[in-house]
Amino acid sequence: MFENKFVSLPSHLKTIEPMEVHRGARTMCNTETSKMIRRTDPVILYTAKPNISCTWGEKPAGLTSIQILQADSTDYLLGGSLTLRNGRIDKYLFEGGYAQASAAGATTDDFTFYYYNQDHLGNNREVVDASGTVQQVMNYYPFGMPYSDQAGTLNSDFQPYQYNGKELDKMHGLYTYDYGARQYDPVLVCWDRIDPLAEEYKGISPYVYCANNPVRFIDPDGKKIYIPKKSQSEVLHMINTYSKTQYKLDKNGFLCIDKEAELNEKGSAHYSERLDATILAKGKLTIEVGDKYTAKGIKNTKIYDVNNMGGGLTDKTDKKNVKTIVSANGHIAHDTMGNEVKKSAAEVLIHEIVGHAAPVLVGTETGNAVRNENIVRNELGLQEREDEKNHNE
Ligand SMILES: [Zn+2]
Secondary structure, three states: OOOOOOOOOOOEEEOOOOEEEEEOOOOEEEOOOOEEEOOOOOEEEEEEOOOOEEEOOOOOOOOOHHHEEEEEEEEEEHHHOEEEEOOEEEEEEEOOEEEEEEEOOOOOEEEEEEEEEEOOOOOEEEEEEOOOOEEEEOOEOOOOOEOOOHHHOEOOOOOOEOHHHOEEEOHHHOOEEEOOOOEEEOOOOEEOOOOOOHHHOOOOOOOEOHHHOOOOOOOOOOOOEEOOHHHHHHHHHHHHHHEOOOEEEOOOOEEEEOOOOOOOOOOEHHHHHHHHHHHHOOOEEEEEEOOEEEEEOOOOEEEEEHHHHOOEEEEOOOOOEEEEEEOOOOEEEEEOOOOEEEEOHHHHHHHHHHHHHHHHHOOOOOOEHHHHHHHHHHHHOOOOEOOOOOOEO
């Protein structure tokens, strides 16, 4: 039998300093653009006045208007590209930078343009203004914690899009990066909740960031290279034959890095980099195996024979929705001496991805599709292809 003694509990809780007490409806992140999208209302952060007390054991009903010191709201519109603070336009985000609004008058805004300098992992390392003056400098430890020393930083609060280009959320002093599906804590180096694809990586803890290897991997939240069911095993085999990083498909047919596989040491690192960047890019790439490609124009439908088009074809008509089709037969090309070279379907796919699809979705490389392909062929020790001057990306 237990007999309870009287336990001494405090009777009141009283705040001394102003404190952040409530955050409004959580906005959701758009996984396509990894920016916030509006779900219901703007996010409102209330700061309570000091010296509010409440009785222990009683659940406070919420702040009354006289207890609120200030309310700050943030709203994300246009798929997250337009942010509003306290009801006024704050920033318009675009690829590679943003326009910052400054209040010019009651009904007008002035805009100043800023651009990011990023590293190979997509981390924003510098923000420069239109005249090239550096406004912000950020450096990070491998797992994303920003440097705090004076020499490695400049204006760390200038704008919040930082490691991997993600928004640093300082709410409640937590300092986590917003990756959309979950928040990442660069001090604890783990996620605040489990990987939605946890079942795909059984050997790795679902809280681990980038398989504990953030220098080699990025954690792209994008699902950007899609392979329809009937082409999955062939296309995956083609890619992994020549890529240094090995990939696999998630259950929905999206290409993702196989973090448990050994690197293919004979493979091309450049090919992997372009594939990784395509996975991170905003648009989508669909890769299929087939001999015919049907292009649906506004007026008419055209059917192309892929075997007569060099064994592969990339449709760039819709720059956000690029389609690549490769024939399983490969192709005959010419080397720099003019000799015939039999190219496998996997080699044709390198040309389509590095030569055409990646430049559209990620950004231009050399300007010439064959030259792009030759960078990879060089790394693989394959005979270089004959230069074709007019073969544009
Ligand atoms: Zn081509």
